[in-house]
Amino acid sequence: PIFWVNTPGGNVSYFNLSTTPALAGIGIAFSLAMLEPCGIILPHIHPRGSKGIYSITGKSLLAGFIQENKAQLILNTITRCLQLWRPWSINTRFEYISFS
Secondary structure, three states, rough: OOOOOOOOOOOEEOOOOOOOOHHOOOOOOOOEEOOOOOOOOOOOOOOOOOEEEEEOOOOOEEEEEEEOOOOOOOOEEEEOOOOOOOOEEEEOOOEEEEEE
């Protein structure tokens, strides 16, 4: 990773066209996150796209979202080596989790 950004629930390293030229022409950026025990990624929006999460380590991660039309809350628990597309997640276990 080029640099780590400290967040309330862990650390994130962002990769985009300026830090990773290999992403040129494919229209994506990605990040590597280390979520501390009981850490949370604060609710936020993605006005230009969705976010995918692929669990690398840890036993489980609670992830969920609410669409802009205030539809029902959608919750999923993902475990190691599973992927989910979502706008937020929370680590409800007492362990470190890494994901991309």
